[in-house]
Every structure is written in C-alpha cells, then in structure tokens.
Amino acid sequence: MAPPEADVPRVHVAVADVHVRFTAPANAPRGPDSTRRWGRPAVVPRLGNGPAVVVRALAGISLVARAGEAIGVVGLNGSGKSTLLRTIAGLERPARGTVLASSAPVLLGVNAAMVGALTGRENLRLGCLAMGMSPAEVDAAHDGVVALAGIGDAVDRPMRTYSSGMAARLRFAIAAAAQPEVLLIDEALATGDAAFRQRSTDRIEQLRRGAGCVFLVSHGARTIEETCTRAIWLHQGRLVLDGGAAEVAQRYAGWAAELSAGDDAAAAATLAEAFTEGTDTVVALDARRESA
Numbered sequence: 001m002a003p004p005e006a007d008v009p010r011v012h013v014a015v016a017d018v019h020v021r022f023t024a025p026a027n028a029p030r031g032p033d034s035t036r037r038w039g040r041p042a043v044v045p046r047l048g049n050g051p052a053v054v055v056r057a058l059a060g061i062s063l064v065a066r067a068g069e070a071i072g073v074v075g076l077n078g079s080g081k082s083t084l085l086r087t088i089a090g091l092e093r094p095a096r097g098t099v100l101a102s103s104a105p106v107l108l109g110v111n112a113a114m115v116g117a118l119t120g121r122e123n124l125r126l127g128c129l130a131m132g133m134s135p136a137e138v139d140a141a142h143d144g145v146v147a148l149a150g151i152g153d154a155v156d157r158p159m160r161t162y163s164s165g166m167a168a169r170l171r172f173a174i175a176a177a178a179q180p181e182v183l184l185i186d187e188a189l190a191t192g193d194a195a196f197r198q199r200s201t202d203r204i205e206q207l208r209r210g211a212g213c214v215f216l217v218s219h220g221a222r223t224i225e226e227t228c229t230r231a232i233w234l235h236q237g238r239l240v241l242d243g244g245a246a247e248v249a250q251r252y253a254g255w256a257a258e259l260s261a262g263d264d265a266a267a268a269a270t271l272a273e274a275f276t277e278g279t280d281t282v283v284a285l286d287a288r289r290e291s292a
C-alpha cells in the first residue's frame, strides 16, 4: 500500500520525457577530397556554415528527485550526464519535455561567479552573494567554507594561481555554503585528495539530511556508492537503470569492464537486460500539487 502523502518526501526535481538536441558541424573533410564529397566546390564548408548533424544528447529522460536523496549519475563519456545537470539547472532548453524544480538549483561552478584576479577569499564572498546569500550570512558561513575547501594559505592568493583541484575544492565549498535545496555536482570531487573526499562526502550527507537533494556526476563507482542513496545510468541520452546507488554503480562498472575487455557480446547483453528493467519511469506532472 502506498504511504500516506504526508510521509512522502517533497519532490525537489521532476524531469518528464525530456529531449535535448544540439546541432554540431558535420565532420566534413578539408582539402581537395572535400570538394568531391560535397559535390561542388561551392558547398565546401566554410566558417561553420557547412553541413550539420543533430546530436540527441538526451532522448526522453524521466525521473523524480525527492528531499533527502543523493543521486549519482553514471555513464560513458558523451552519454548525456552533464547535459542532464545543465538542463535541470535551466541552462539547456529541452526540445521536448518539462523540468520542474522546487527552487533554483545550484550547479557547481556555474552559479558561483569566479574571478581569476581575485583571491579565494574574495571569490568566496562574491560567489556566496551571487547565490543570493546576505552579507551577514556570508560572514557566518565564511570559516566553514574555508575549512571545507582546505586549501590553506592559498585562500589569500589570486584564483588564477590555483591548480584545477584547488579551484574545484573551493567551488564545491562555496556552492555547498548556500545550502541549496538542489545541488548539482559535475565531477568536482574527482580532483580532491582522500581528506577532501571525506569532508565533501560528509557535507553532501549533511545537505541531504537537511532535506536537500544532490545530483552527483562521477565516473567512480566507489564515490557513487559511498556518497549516494540512489543512482541513474545514462547511455546515449537514455535512462538505462534507476535504482539503489550500490546496485546501479556495480552493474554499470561490470558493464564497463566487459566493454574494456572487448567482450562486446556480454556487454550488449548486460546493457539490454538493464534497459528492460529500467525504462518504464513515467512522470505525470501536476504543478499545482507540487508533486509528480
């Protein structure tokens, strides 16, 4: 029997049959051969006006994310993970389908405006203010952000002097400071050392327990298992599997291992089996009731 409605955690994100397409230049060869390929010299592609292909980055994704969930997103390069996060953040416009969010999602690294010439500390203030925190809230959060980033004296150096890992750590700490209802993290934790990974895992857990909802793109099955309550597996813009973090991460890792071992038949069977289990999510939106 379904639990009474009051017991069901609040919906923070609803994604209903979302399709996102990009237009990219077709890979037309340059030089004498290209005139043959496109028939006449006049149609040789120039300055980006040549033939184009449509990339279906997301092809009918549906899911609901509720308060208290940390959702890992796994998939091969180019499977649509970043596009899904950018679409939830409102940065990509779906060709079809709908995305609803309970409040403005914070996509790590985008919402926090970082300026290379300013110090980490100055960027901390700027980033927090850009996410809508008041100056008093920024003051109150300051020490916690510096401690979470854990970049030592570098916090007073210009950000353009940071390594990519140091910048990623500061961005994560700033984004988490706003205690967003919906936090979207795209691989930022991959660059951290073990101590930072532990601190960031704890921070995500804290946000989740405070009724937030976190999406985490990661290629590390272990990171997903340790950090998330649930995971989704994307392949060529489609949702393969949506379930418990450990199960989805392990099945994805098993499939990836079959692929890298060149066992195409086993990989195809694993993918087909996962698809048949995980493609029946239907999200019916009723925005008036804030539920799906």
Ligand SMILES: Nc1ncnc2c1ncn2[C@@H]1O[C@H](COP(=O)(O)OP(=O)(O)OP(=O)(O)O)[C@@H](O)[C@H]1O
Binding pocket: 022, 023, 024, 055, 056, 057, 075, 076, 077, 078, 079, 080, 081, 082, 083, 084
């Ligand atoms: N701005 C764009 N213009 C054209 N194609 C794009 C654009 N952004 C993404 N794509 C294409 O959309 C598909 C999905 O890309 P996306 O970045 O979402 O994949 P991903 O799973 O995040 O990959 P990765 O693990 O490498 O970060 C890819 O085929 C990519 O080439």
